Amino acid sequence: MIEVVNIKKSFGNRQILNGISCRFEDSNNSLVIGASGTGKSVLLKCMVGLMRPDEGDVFYDGRSLFNSSVKEVKKIRREMGMLFQGGALFDSLTVAENVKFPLDMLSTEMPESEKSDQVLHCLERVGLEQSANKKPSEISGGMKKRVGIARAIVMNPKYLFCDEPNSGLDPMTSIKIDELISDITDEYKITTIVVTHDMNSVIGIGEYVMFLYNGLKEWEGDSKSILHAESQPLKDFVFASKIMEGLL
């Protein structure tokens, strides 16, 4: 379980996160939603330790991310996988080498053959075994995201973080990525946190949804109740698209 306790973060005079506390249950697909600039990505970066919050802490099964030894933090981080907005693949490596990178760095004891099997398994899981020898520059945006997912799960993480997995993708590819994330969450029993502003993702894969507004947690609940929520900012966000009104 991941517990976020009173996270505050500001940049200069601008307060981005205003004291956010929440809890992400194990083996759940949790979504953090909100309009652009509400601090979703900042929250995610604080949660994985890429940014240090001004106040507050994040606990992974009771282990503090910001008040633990470097060794303990490394241990926690090695239980994480993360899918970045642009994939964040290493340009100089092939798709297979990108996926193998965490194994090479962190699983020093594992024999090469086992690493190759694991890489192949992950690439098959995301349907990219045919592109193993291609460079990131030779594949599409959707494929890059899938490689990012394969790299994120290659170490069998306990927690998977996805930052805007659908950004820049067409609706069909978006749905495929959502389904892939959802399937992997169930299959690997991972705690997944997805940051998105795509309502299709909310309806499609959201088990727990948290809505951020002005740096605060405005609403939380499941994806079914989101359509009937009372919060006006949430209503404005959800029903900005006319398609969503049809779901009511």
Added chain:
Amino acid sequence: MNFIQNWGKYFIFLSSTVRSREPFRVYPPLIVDEMVKIGTNSFVIVAIVSSFIGAVTCIQTADNLVSPLVPLSVIGTICRDMTLLELAPTFTCVVLAGKVGSNLAGEIGSMRITEQIDAIDVMGINSSSYLILPKIIAACIMIPALCILSAFLGLMGGYLVSVFGDVITPTDFVSGLRSGFRSFNVFFALLKSFVFAFLISTIASYKGYYTFGGALEIGQASTKAVTNSVIAILIADLILAQVIL
């Protein structure tokens, strides 16, 4: 205030490259890769610049020594000392600050912008140590080697002028090269190039590592990496000359 903050950040950055390092076995292949990028790929530019500068130094020194009381072999001596003490280490490193420095800052900056560095951090790998330390080590090995090459080619350029030009005979040039040679100057040149290599690699990496924004900021980081490295080289050159010579 900003200047002091930057210095502090620079030293914290340097310490982060050696604190909580990755296992030793990770580094050798990365260092070799960087040695090729920094060293081998800079060979041609260093060779061209050094040969021409050596040749021009010889011609211009000869042009200025018009007194019949000064033996022509002095031209060779002046070329040797200028090349060893200043042209080979300092001039080569200024050229390399442009080529290698901008390259390092651009590479690391684009990795930062495209979240590749974040991806390394999230895996629990010390990104500064993994990415930067091999570059610093490779630069500190290859740049002094390039400076030795530069000194040799600079003197060869001067020698070729003596062979094909009419300003000095090859015998006088070689005699000047041998006259009053201090081996300490070679050590001093290597020491300077080592210090400059460290400055180029660390300043460029620092500028790249803390790039935020987009393509425009990568360009700015590269430019700052070059200008700051060149200024640092010149300051270090003055300090070393004052303290050691």
